[in-house]
Amino acid sequence: MKAIKILSLTLFSLFIIGCSISEEITFNADGSINYSYLIDGSNFMEMASDQDKKNHDDKENHDTIMSLVGFFEERKDSISMLSPEFQEKLTALKPFILKVHDDGKKEFFVQLLGDFPNSTSLNSALSASSALSESGYRYDFTEMLEFLENTSYDWNGKELKKTFVIPENIKNDSAVQERLLMFTGGKYRVKYHFPKKVKKVSDPSAMLSQDGKSVIVEYDISKYLTSSEKNNLIIELED
Numbered sequence: 001m002k003a004i005k006i007l008s009l010t011l012f013s014l015f016i017i018g019c020s021i022s023e024e025i026t027f028n029a030d031g032s033i034n035y036s037y038l039i040d041g042s043n044f045m046e047m048a049s050d051q052d053k054k055n056h057d058d059k060e061n062h063d064t065i066m067s068l069v070g071f072f073e074e075r076k077d078s079i080s081m082l083s084p085e086f087q088e089k090l091t092a093l094k095p096f097i098l099k100v101h102d103d104g105k106k107e108f109f110v111q112l113l114g115d116f117p118n119s120t121s122l123n124s125a126l127s128a129s130s131a132l133s134e135s136g137y138r139y140d141f142t143e144m145l146e147f148l149e150n151t152s153y154d155w156n157g158k159e160l161k162k163t164f165v166i167p168e169n170i171k172n173d174s175a176v177q178e179r180l181l182m183f184t185g186g187k188y189r190v191k192y193h194f195p196k197k198v199k200k201v202s203d204p205s206a207m208l209s210q211d212g213k214s215v216i217v218e219y220d221i222s223k224y225l226t227s228s229e230k231n232n233l234i235i236e237l238e239d
Helices: 002-016 042-046 050-055 068-074 084-093 119-127 142-150 168-172 174-181
Strands: 020-027 033-040 062-067 096-102 108-116 151-155 159-164 187-193 198-201 214-220 233-237
Touching: 033 119, 033 142, 062 068, 068 084, 068 096, 084 119, 108 119, 108 142, 119 142, 119 151, 142 151, 198 214
Parallel strands: 020 187
Antiparallel strands: 020 033, 033 108, 062 096, 096 108, 151 159, 159 233, 187 214, 198 233
16 A cells, blocks of 8 residues: 555656756758757656655765767777667767766756757767667666657758657557656757748747747647647748
8 A cells, every 4th residue: 555655646746747858959051950958857856755865965966978979989899799770870879968967866967969960960860869778878867868769850051840750659668658757747848049030930839039040939748749740840041
């Protein structure tokens, strides 16, 4: 009975306060892209029990900034034994820098940063994102980066098309469903910067910055991760 009560309280907490995601991308006139994707799990730290916090009293801050190029170089011998297809995925991930912050009490986030010459390069990295947790690097929440695999961008310097597609088997994957629960009640905030003023945005809920060069959109994260067409976005710039 006690175990059931604890489980119920845990699930209740998940439904009240979830993780949030912040995505900030700069689309440059030459087609290059500066990318940032952050999963913030600090709300879970705030919801921790007094006993959990006591257990963390002696825990030091854990901050990691890691270039994936360096990480894969350290493991090049073991990586060379992997399939060619998996090695290709890891190569696509190399532009990324991974940042993890965990103070053991109130703050926790995982962030992916990267500079890409074009949207094709970015899409290749996003489509390979789940390979990070499969490559030997594991830290809390890195498996949740797999949701990035469903997103692609088409940027030609004048127009942005964002496409988000949910695979049909996501409904039958219990592990994915378990991770989705952690986002219930959270927000997905996107902010896209452009070299010129924005002429048109397909999403009527989008907001423009004061200078007209940035688009801000906020979604209910659990709905975003389980929907497709309504999360697609087209942004046209002025001539």
